Amino acid sequence: FESGILAGVSVVITAGPTREAIDPVRYISNHSSGKMGYALAAAARDAGARVTVISGPVNILPPERVRVVPVSSALDMLQAAQSEQEHCQIFIAAAAVADYRPAQVAEQKVKKSTDELTLTLIKNPDIVATVAAQENAPFTVGFAAETQDVEHYARDKLNRKKLAMIIANDVSRNDIGFNSDDNAVSVFWPTGEARYEAMSKQQLARHLITLMADRYQEYLLN
Numbered sequence: 001f002e003s004g005i006l007a008g009v010s011v012v013i014t015a016g017p018t019r020e021a022i023d024p025v026r027y028i029s030n031h032s033s034g035k036m037g038y039a040l041a042a043a044a045r046d047a048g049a050r051v052t053v054i055s056g057p058v059n060i061l062p063p064e065r066v067r068v069v070p071v072s073s074a075l076d077m078l079q080a081a082q083s084e085q086e087h088c089q090i091f092i093a094a095a096a097v098a099d100y101r102p103a104q105v106a107e108q109k110v111k112k113s114t115d116e117l118t119l120t121l122i123k124n125p126d127i128v129a130t131v132a133a134q135e136n137a138p139f140t141v142g143f144a145a146e147t148q149d150v151e152h153y154a155r156d157k158l159n160r161k162k163l164a165m166i167i168a169n170d171v172s173r174n175d176i177g178f179n180s181d182d183n184a185v186s187v188f189w190p191t192g193e194a195r196y197e198a199m200s201k202q203q204l205a206r207h208l209i210t211l212m213a214d215r216y217q218e219y220l221l222n
């Protein structure tokens with residue numbers, strides 16, 4: 001791991017889950033711990049980058065010398081991403097953004113009454129695709145959390161969201177992916193791929209940042 005490979009580069013990373021409010025006391029969310037995003041932030045910092053993490057609510061401490069922008073919902077995260085992306089060269093989306101949010105947020109706590117209750121959900125905007133679609137978009141890297149046909153779905157997201165690179169994890173295993181300390185991933189970009197066996201998220205993050213720095217240099221030359 002070479003320490004100066006991202007010197008002078010600004011990196012923005014989304015991390016953790018989002019929370020989608022149902023009423024003032026309840027929400028929909030997922031098991032993302034923020035560990036993968038925070039490990040990437042520490043590795044990018046060690047590679048010499050200026051790092052900002054746009055973080056959903058997590059229970060871990062942010063790495064030192066990394067700027068944190070705390071957010072809660074997907075809409076908050078989108079707003080932060082749009083303002084931060086203007087000042088960065090590399091954007092990494094490690095957050096597990098809720099794909100849907102309740103169509104209406106009740107102003108008061110929903111009372112227990114009927115035996116059945118239906119919640120209507122509407123689609124959230126896609127943050128990483130919005131960033132990648134901007135004019136002068138940064139070098140944009142996404143994750144793909146899949147439970148089957150990992151390569152097929154990851155390549156589809158790479159193309160559809162117009163990303164420079166996608167990092168696919170198999171989240172059907174509970175020793176890697178969501179909330180665990182380790183991860184194993186396959187990385188795809190338009191002209192190549194790489195695979196990393198299970199290792200700590202810290203170690204993996206250093207490999208991934210090295211690979212991104214390489215691809216980013218290549219992209220600057222083209």
Ligand code: PMT
Binds near residue numbers: 169
């Ligand atoms: O936080 P940890 O506990 O360490 O777990 C790490 C992780 C499993 C959450 C992480 O490695 C990971 O895979 N993050 C992406 C999870 C996800 O939402 O994947 P997806 O396949 O649904 O989304 C694809 C990409 O689009 C992701 O980069 C995601 O951040 C992005 N996205 C998705 C939906 C949305 N509305 N906006 C987005 O930007």
